[in-house]
Amino acid sequence: MGLLINDPCLMIGPIKGLVYIIFLSMLMYTAIGAKVRHLKWEVAYMHWSPDGAEGVVMGINGQFPGPTIRARAGDILHIELTNHLHTEGVVIHWHGIRQIGTPWADGTASISQCAINPGETFVYRFKVDKAGTYFYHGHYGMQRSAGLYGSLIVDVAEGEREPFHYDGEFDLLLSDLWHKDSHAQEVDLSATPMRWIGEPQTLLINGRGQFNCSLAAQFSNSSASQCMLRGNEQYAPQILHVLPNKTYRLRIASTTALASLNLAIGKHKMVVVEADGNYVEPFSVENMDIYSGESYSVLFTTDQNPSNNYWISISVRGRQPRTPQGLTILNYIPTSPSTLPNSPPPISPQWDDYSYSKSFSNKIFALTGSPKPPTTHHRRIMLLNTQNYIDGATKWAINNVSLVLPPTPYLGSIKYGLKNGFDRNTPPDHFNHSYDVLKPAQNQNSTYGNGVYMLNFNTTIDVILQNANALATNVSEIHPWHLHGHDFWVLAYGEGKFTEKDEEKFNLKNPPLRNTAVIFPFGWTALRFVADNPGAWAFHCHIEPHLHMGMGVVFAEGIRRIRTIPVEAIGCGLTGKMLMKNNVHK
Numbered sequence: 001m002g003l004l005i006n007d008p009c010l011m012i013g014p015i016k017g018l019v020y021i022i023f024l025s026m027l028m029y030t031a032i033g034a035k036v037r038h039l040k041w042e043v044a045y046m047h048w049s050p051d052g053a054e055g056v057v058m059g060i061n062g063q064f065p066g067p068t069i070r071a072r073a074g075d076i077l078h079i080e081l082t083n084h085l086h087t088e089g090v091v092i093h094w095h096g097i098r099q100i101g102t103p104w105a106d107g108t109a110s111i112s113q114c115a116i117n118p119g120e121t122f123v124y125r126f127k128v129d130k131a132g133t134y135f136y137h138g139h140y141g142m143q144r145s146a147g148l149y150g151s152l153i154v155d156v157a158e159g160e161r162e163p164f165h166y167d168g169e170f171d172l173l174l175s176d177l178w179h180k181d182s183h184a185q186e187v188d189l190s191a192t193p194m195r196w197i198g199e200p201q202t203l204l205i206n207g208r209g210q211f212n213c214s215l216a217a218q219f220s221n222s223s224a225s226q227c228m229l230r231g232n233e234q235y236a237p238q239i240l241h242v243l244p245n246k247t248y249r250l251r252i253a254s255t256t257a258l259a260s261l262n263l264a265i266g267k268h269k270m271v272v273v274e275a276d277g278n279y280v281e282p283f284s285v286e287n288m289d290i291y292s293g294e295s296y297s298v299l300f301t302t303d304q305n306p307s308n309n310y311w312i313s314i315s316v317r318g319r320q321p322r323t324p325q326g327l328t329i330l331n332y333i334p335t336s337p338s339t340l341p342n343s344p345p346p347i348s349p350q351w352d353d354y355s356y357s358k359s360f361s362n363k364i365f366a367l368t369g370s371p372k373p374p375t376t377h378h379r380r381i382m383l384l385n386t387q388n389y390i391d392g393a394t395k396w397a398i399n400n401v402s403l404v405l406p407p408t409p410y411l412g413s414i415k416y417g418l419k420n421g422f423d424r425n426t427p428p429d430h431f432n433h434s435y436d437v438l439k440p441a442q443n444q445n446s447t448y449g450n451g452v453y454m455l456n457f458n459t460t461i462d463v464i465l466q467n468a469n470a471l472a473t474n475v476s477e478i479h480p481w482h483l484h485g486h487d488f489w490v491l492a493y494g495e496g497k498f499t500e501k502d503e504e505k506f507n508l509k510n511p512p513l514r515n516t517a518v519i520f521p522f523g524w525t526a527l528r529f530v531a532d533n534p535g536a537w538a539f540h541c542h543i544e545p546h547l548h549m550g551m552g553v554v555f556a557e558g559i560r561r562i563r564t565i566p567v568e569a570i571g572c573g574l575t576g577k578m579l580m581k582n583n584v585h586k
């Protein structure tokens, strides 16, 4: 097994005597509390009714969403993933896990590994070194839209405590569902002219939503009929049962393909305490925005009338909503769980009230005592996000390069110096100063590229994500950008075009550490991170159709420091050929 090459157990073979004993005792010491958790997963398409209309989803071990992983900080996850899709490769990305020392386990097809072929098994083995709320999802084509996702919860290490108290907790994994299958969506998005996928049919909470009926029909003036559910249907909501006068933690993660969401619990306030696996200075809200790729923990107290139940709702933000609210029920024990709340579901802020969204993002600060950013940067990369045409097809481009992925994973091409692995025209660090971000581009054409930025190891990188007008006049969209392999500090959000003077607005005192940050329409977002994790890391818009249309780049750093890449990860494309040749010559 290639992965075992990197296992310390094999490396101690020649070590004898005292050194061996010291090593063993170190191993035992680190093993206290920390575990290797072995999981065997099979990915397959299956019939399912996430919203009452039967379709096909990607399931894991017959479950949709996939099984929730629960581990402790410091544990090793050892996941044997077998591809039971009939004719399609697969990979899984562990979203928010930095993969320190295991860049081949990041689960990004063409970037960190080859897609796993039908019938093959790949072992993902990596450490979950930081407590927090995470999730996992497919990272090949539009497999997230196909339903390949699940929750990944990392508790604090044995003997450690969270900086807040709660009596119980629930996971809410949020997603969106289309009735058109993901392959048809890919074809539509790549067509000339492009056919946009439109808004989702249904919002799902833990893989459950309602399309043909509504839980809150009696409160709405739509024609939807009241759902008559026994509770065992695949689309029946997962009800949250709580006791009065307790504090609960909600772990919320959004793996939507498109939708930005607003979440509320009727009549209850929420205190935000964690964002993307990092503690934040607690703050209280009535509802919160959550973008694709983000995760949060909130605390709420069951201090309302216990003879009622309450709504938990999610609604579309940032795009004109054409999808009904997603709903589930907070059930106060001993009230019957089938008692519907006696008032309507929470009303979401107006979809385009961006000042409301900004005020939420601007309330997020790192908890006192969190790591602070370096005060200066070595390199600043300005990334202009534009919507463009290439040969008549609509694309997204970054500094006028629309990302296409090569058949050989970058990690292997760079490690083995394979010149033809991808195009080496590094995209520019800047865009034209005179570009007017408030208007449609004068030249709307763009070009394809492999989008790799080579970063010097251990340097501090600033990224300024610059939003712009899309192809249509007066349109600029929200884009949540997700970085693999690192957390970054979110230094500032701003309006219009970033200028050097905006640096004065950077928060270097207590910026939040995150792995996903949004750019607001016609605005910019400033991020800082240290390129200290050897690997090839995707950095992209987490809206899946936008990534499919080219909205991403790759950051590569310190790859020469990686001792061995497991052969299973790179047995395709040019690295596959290289490995074959090496074998033949032996």
Ligand SMILES: O=C1O[C@H]([C@@H](O)CO)C(O)=C1O
Pocket (backbone or CB within 6 Å): 196, 470, 477, 546
């Ligand atoms: O990428 C996108 O394309 C459409 C629209 O801009 C063109 O149809 C849309 O809403 C997107 O987010």
